[in-house]
Amino acid sequence: MGERSAPTKGTGGPLARGSRTDSATEAFVTHRNLLFTVAYEMLGSAADAEDVLQETWMRWAGVAPGTVHDQRAYLVRITTRQALGRLRALRRRKESYVGPWLPEPLLTMPDVAEDVELADSVSMAMLLVLETLAPTERAVFVLREVFGLEYGEIAEAVGKSPAAVRQIAHRARAHVAARRPRGVVSPAEARDALAAFRRAIETGDLQSLLDILAPDAVLLGDGGGVVQAVLDPVTGAGPVAELVAGLGRFGAAASLQPAQVNGWPALILRLDGRIDTVMAVRVADGLITGLYAVRNPEKLTRVERPTPLRR
Known part of the structure; x- marks a missing residue:
C-alpha cells in the first residue's frame, strides 16, 4: 500500500478512494480529535501530536476494519504506543532546550472550557505537572483519569499487565495530587x-x-x-x-x-x-x-x- 497523508476533519483531507468512501478513513476521521487530544496530553506539543497521528494513520490504514471489534480502543492503543516512543525522544530534545520548556499553546473552542475535566487536563499548569511523570506513568494517568479507559485497555496500550497498570495509576495519581494547583477556580x-x-x-x-x-x-x-x-x-x-x-x-x-x-x-x-x-x-x-x-x-x-x- 502506498503512503497516504493522515486524513483531517473539515480541512480537506482525503475521505474517499475513487468514488467510494474508505471505511478505514471514515473511522479514523471519526476519532481524529480524540486521538489528537490523547497525543497532545501525552506530549504537550501539537506538532509532535500531529506526527503521532500521521504514524497512527499509516498503521491503521493497513488494518482491515472488519477485523477490529472496537475501533476507538484500537486507534487509541496505536496512538498511545506511538506517543510513548515520541515522548522519550522529546525528553531528550528538551535536555538541550534553551531556557524553560513550556507546552505548545492551543486556541480552543468554548466546548473545551465547558468540559471542566478536559479543560483542567490540558491547562498549562496541568501539562507542566504531567511533565514530571515518567513516560509510562503519564500515559497511564492520561488514559485513566482523563479518558476513563479500563485498566485492561490501558494495559494493552502500554504493554503492561492490568495489575501493573493499577499500581502505576495509583503512583501517578499520588504524584499529580502532590503537585497540581490546589483549589477550584472558575x-x-x-x-x-x-x-x-x-x-x-x-x-x-x-x-x-x-x-x-x-x-x-x-x-x-x-x-x-x-x-x-x-x-x-x-x-x-x-x-x-x-x-x-x-x-x-x-x-x-x-x-x-x-x-x-x-x-x-x-x-x-x-x-x-x-x-x-x-x-x-x-x-x-x-x-x-x-x-x-x-x-x-x-x-x-x-x-x-x-x-x-x-x-
Missing part, C-alpha cells in the same frame, strides 16, 4: 483576574499589577533560543510586575487580546498585528499565581484558529 474568576491584569499593563499601573499578582507569583518564559525570553523563573510579585510592566513601552504597536487557550482565559500579545506572545495564567483566590509566556515562534502556530479537542 473560568469567571480567571477571566476577572486576567482582565485586571490586562488593564494594569495597558495603563502602566504598577500598583494594580502588584495587587493582582500573588506575593509568590512565578513567571516562566519560553523563547526556545529563537527569541528573547527569561531563561530562569522570575519569582515574586515585585519582579514579575516590573517585567510585564515593560510591555507598555510598545505603545500603539502592541495589543493585548483575551482568548481561550488550552481551555482557559489567556492573553495574546500582538506587535504590529503579529502574534508575539501567548500568556496563560494560573489563578488562586482571585490572584495570579503563575504566568506562562510562550514566545517561541515555532509554538505559536496553533493560536490563529481553534484546535478541536475531544474526550
